[in-house]
Amino acid sequence: MGRVTRFPDDLVERMPGGEAITMIVVDGVGGLPHPATGLTELESATTPNLDAMAAESSLGMHVPVAPGITPGSGPAHLALFGYDPARYLVGRGVLAALGVGIRLREGDVAARLNLATLDGRGRVTDRRAGRPGNAEGQRLVRRLREGVMSPPGVDLHFQHVMEHRAVMVLRGDGLGADVSDTDPQRTGIPPRPPRAEGDTASARTARIAGHILARAAEVLATEPVANGLLARGFAEYRAPGGFSRRYGLKAVAVARYPMYRGVARLVGMELAGTPASDDEAVELMQGAAGHADFRFFHYKATDSRGEDGDFEGKVAAIEALDRLLPGLDDGGVVIVTGDHSTPATMAGHSWHAVPLLIRSRHARPTGRRLTESACRQGDVGTIAARHIMSLALAHAGRLAKFGS
Amino acid sequence: MGRVTRFPDDLVERMPGGEAITMIVVDGVGGLPHPATGLTELESATTPNLDAMAAESSLGMHVPVAPGITPGSGPAHLALFGYDPARYLVGRGVLAALGVGIRLREGDVAARLNLATLDGRGRVTDRRAGRPGNAEGQRLVRRLREGVMSPPGVDLHFQHVMEHRAVMVLRGDGLGADVSDTDPQRTGIPPRPPRAEGDTASARTARIAGHILARAAEVLATEPVANGLLARGFAEYRAPGGFSRRYGLKAVAVARYPMYRGVARLVGMELAGTPASDDEAVELMQGAAGHADFRFFHYKATDSRGEDGDFEGKVAAIEALDRLLPGLDDGGVVIVTGDHSTPATMAGHSWHAVPLLIRSRHARPTGRRLTESACRQGDVGTIAARHIMSLALAHAGRLAKFGS
Numbered sequence: 124m125g126r127v128t129r130f131p132d133d134l135v136e137r138m139p140g141g142e143a144i145t146m147i148v149v150d151g152v153g154g155l156p157h158p159a160t161g162l163t164e165l166e167s168a169t170t171p172n173l174d175a176m177a178a179e180s181s182l183g184m185h186v187p188v189a190p191g192i193t194p195g196s197g198p199a200h201l202a203l204f205g206y207d208p209a210r211y212l213v214g215r216g217v218l219a220a221l222g223v224g225i226r227l228r229e230g231d232v233a234a235r236l237n238l239a240t241l242d243g244r245g246r247v248t249d250r251r252a253g254r255p256g257n258a259e260g261q262r263l264v265r266r267l268r269e270g271v272m273s274p275p276g277v278d279l280h281f282q283h284v285m286e287h288r289a290v291m292v293l294r295g296d297g298l299g300a301d302v303s304d305t306d307p308q309r310t311g312i313p314p315r316p317p318r319a320e321g322d323t324a325s326a327r328t329a330r331i332a333g334h335i336l337a338r339a340a341e342v343l344a345t346e347p348v349a350n351g352l353l354a355r356g357f358a359e360y361r362a363p364g365g366f367s368r369r370y371g372l373k374a375v376a377v378a379r380y381p382m383y384r385g386v387a388r389l390v391g392m393e394l395a396g397t398p399a400s401d402d403e404a405v406e407l408m409q410g411a412a413g414h415a416d417f418r419f420f421h422y423k424a425t426d427s428r429g430e431d432g433d434f435e436g437k438v439a440a441i442e443a444l445d446r447l448l449p450g451l452d453d454g455g456v457v458i459v460t461g462d463h464s465t466p467a468t469m470a471g472h473s474w475h476a477v478p479l480l481i482r483s484r485h486a487r488p489t490g491r492r493l494t495e496s497a498c499r500q501g502d503v504g505t506i507a508a509r510h511i512m513s514l515a516l517a518h519a520g521r522l523a524k525f526g527s
Numbered sequence: 528m529g530r531v532t533r534f535p536d537d538l539v540e541r542m543p544g545g546e547a548i549t550m551i552v553v554d555g556v557g558g559l560p561h562p563a564t565g566l567t568e569l570e571s572a573t574t575p576n577l578d579a580m581a582a583e584s585s586l587g588m589h590v591p592v593a594p595g596i597t598p599g600s601g602p603a604h605l606a607l608f609g610y611d612p613a614r615y616l617v618g619r620g621v622l623a624a625l626g627v628g629i630r631l632r633e634g635d636v637a638a639r640l641n642l643a644t645l646d647g648r649g650r651v652t653d654r655r656a657g658r659p660g661n662a663e664g665q666r667l668v669r670r671l672r673e674g675v676m677s678p679p680g681v682d683l684h685f686q687h688v689m690e691h692r693a694v695m696v697l698r699g700d701g702l703g704a705d706v707s708d709t710d711p712q713r714t715g716i717p718p719r720p721p722r723a724e725g726d727t728a729s730a731r732t733a734r735i736a737g738h739i740l741a742r743a744a745e746v747l748a749t750e751p752v753a754n755g756l757l758a759r760g761f762a763e764y765r766a767p768g769g770f771s772r773r774y775g776l777k778a779v780a781v782a783r784y785p786m787y788r789g790v791a792r793l794v795g796m797e798l799a800g801t802p803a804s805d806d807e808a809v810e811l812m813q814g815a816a817g818h819a820d821f822r823f824f825h826y827k828a829t830d831s832r833g834e835d836g837d838f839e840g841k842v843a844a845i846e847a848l849d850r851l852l853p854g855l856d857d858g859g860v861v862i863v864t865g866d867h868s869t870p871a872t873m874a875g876h877s878w879h880a881v882p883l884l885i886r887s888r889h890a891r892p893t894g895r896r897l898t899e900s901a902c903r904q905g906d907v908g909t910i911a912a913r914h915i916m917s918l919a920l921a922h923a924g925r926l927a928k929f930g931s
Contacts, residue, residue, distance in 0.1 A: 485559060485870070485877065487559060487567075487899055489900070500904050502880065503594070503909075504590075504908065504909025505908075506594050511594075513594050513595025514594045516595060517594075517596070518595075522595060522878075525598045526599035526600075526601045526602035526612070
């Protein structure tokens with residue numbers, strides 16, 4: 124077995140073969156009780172398909188990063204994919220760039236951009252420039268590409284993402300990403316200059332970004348609406364390492380939102396496509412069944428409704444996911460969980476542990492539903508999210524024994 | 528308290544005195560539901576003595592190494608004894624040597640040997656040489672001792688274990704143990720030459736082992752049956768450190784199988800003897816009561832029947848252990864658990880968490896049985912196996928307070 128990569132932490136070797144694994148991430152699915160009913164979103168939802176799956180699954184809870192830590196989507200997904208999120212601090216800029224398909228290299232610095240509207244005195248009046256359509260957004264980014272030259276020693280690349288959103292990538296030696304946002308996050312004041320504290324690489328990058336944004340402002344000055352550019356989420360790309368090589372899995376990702384395609388790309392998964400609807404996403408998953416060993420499916424609506432503080436909307440989103448579930452189940456090992464909790468009562472991400480289901484022939488079922496109360500009494504106990512992949516591989520018969 | 532060793536991880540000091548601790552390891556006791564009944568092996572067994580003990584105990588689950596990791600017996604026992612199994616990778620050769628009482632020194636390399644039968648063209652026809660009796664096995668190992676000289680710079684030692692099994696120890700500077708097995712694991716092909724990948728110490732050891740095995744083949748060539756020698760499980764001895772010094776416990780081990788006496792010796796426990804039956808083992812335990820602070824009892828039949836895929840046999844083995852239990856209970860702190868799960872439905876070790884019982888005056892009893900379903904709702908929660916010793920010491924009144 125000399126050629127086989129050891130996993131994890133050099134502890135055991137992988138076994139050749141094994142079952143396929145499907146990881147269904149129901150974004151922000153964990154919740155808190157509704158004050159009127161005492162029931163969480165999962166407890167309130169009618170989910171016959173999920174219930175049937177849970178009844179024959181091992182249940183548990185996972186802590187995304189550490190107790191009390193509310194994670195963003197990037198680190199939460201890295202943890203689900205088995206990477207220690209504390210070791211791979213992935214910024215939004217990098218996720219945005221990867222999500223639109225830019226092939227980043229180690230050391231690249233990426234930032235998210237907003238096309239914005241400034242008034243005559245340079246103050247932000249609309250942080251989203253009236254949400255231009257995609258064609259208009261693409262036209263504006265083309266203008267930036269043509270009008271803003273790469274600074275000496277740096278390759279500059281602009282790319283449109285969606286509506287008012289774009290991304291900027293700087294490639295060159297000795298760049299840093301500890302650079303502050305220029306987006307003031309509110310209107311009535313001008314964009315801030317990019318600043319760097321700390322190392323000189325970031326200070327140099329802040330100066331370069333300052334020149335680029337000043338030149339971009341000149342290029343856009345004649346635009347009637349989108350006459351400004353705001354940057355945030357400067358981040359440096361450090362590749363976490365190949366998911367496929369690490370786990371011996373041919374991995375395919377299906378996600379409607381670029382951000383989640385980005386984090387899947389970050390670890391080296393293939394993207395099945397860019398589905399425009401949940402049904403299209405399910406079709407892509409079905410297309411991947413049979414030739415992918417690992418299928419990652421990202422479902423966003425639960426998190427969106429949770430962030431809106433819309434308890435009933437989140438319940439409905441869980442029920443909509445339940446209707447998709449039969450189309451996602453290929454009969455192999457199935458994980459259903461969230462990347463973190465987004466309780467509607469908090470209208471935001473939270474640190475609370477997240478319900479987890481592992482459906483396999485080797486489960487220790489309790490016959491209960493996928494809810495916070497059932498999962499905390501489940502067989503798996505409460506584990507760190509980054510151990511879920513080991514469990515999935517074990518259930519799929521893909522890990523060798525440790526020691527003899 | 529200057530003379531008192533701090534434990535664990537330098538966190539707290541040990542208290543002088545305290546109660547005795549009995550650790551009963553029911554090998555592979557954790558299981559999975561029988562498809563027909565939905566009950567695990569423990570849930571299916573009739574165990575009045577264990578039930579009575581469990582009803583007044585704290586219950587919990589332990590994860591032997593890490594989620595998803597299926598452990599071998601060596602690392603699983605190290606974890607039960609409070610050692611991080613990832614830090615002490617213990618090979619079979621070392622366990623075999625320790626199990627027959629060889630006093631290994633740091634850096635020694637040991638390998639397991641099989642007396643085997645080869646045909647006229649050097650192909651293995653019986654990997655166990657017809658399972659010779661112990662007297663015959665001892666005679667053959669004597670021939671090896673007399674006929675195979677120690678290579679330059681190395682002390683060579685052969686010792687008989689049982690039937691066709693023996694062990695070889697190499698002592699010298701700069702030896703390595705990353706040496707491949709010569710046992711081809713099947714008949715019809717010749718033994719493989721020992722090979723080393725990686726460091727030069729292992730490459731040197733592979734060359735030395737090659738010479739030894741070639742000479743051994745010459746010595747055995749005139750034997751009618753056992754005319755070959757196969758080696759596997761090359762392992763280097765690195766002492767995990769003294770169990771007694773670490774915990775302040777005079778520790779005695781009782782195990783019928785050499786492998787488990789080996790792992791007990793590895794951490795420095797005394798061996799009470801070599802019991803030939805369960806009843807004899809219980810007698811040795813009773814003999815140790817009163818003058819040992821820690822008694823380790825290993826019970827094998829549960830794992831053997833589990834590995835056979837014999838669900839009913841494993842249930843019967845649990846029931847047989849139940850009958851031994853009163854004879855093992857000295858009234859002090861008692862731990863009953865497994866080193867890992869061996870579900871009969873999987874016919875092998877698995878990664879699943881293992882039921883755990885701690886009987887003491889300071890328990891938080893639930894009145895329930897020692898089963899997977901009761902233990903996952905127990906007071907102890909789901910913990911790493913290597914934390915069990917801290918709990919045992921605490922229950923025995925042997926750990927001081929951390930901070931003031």
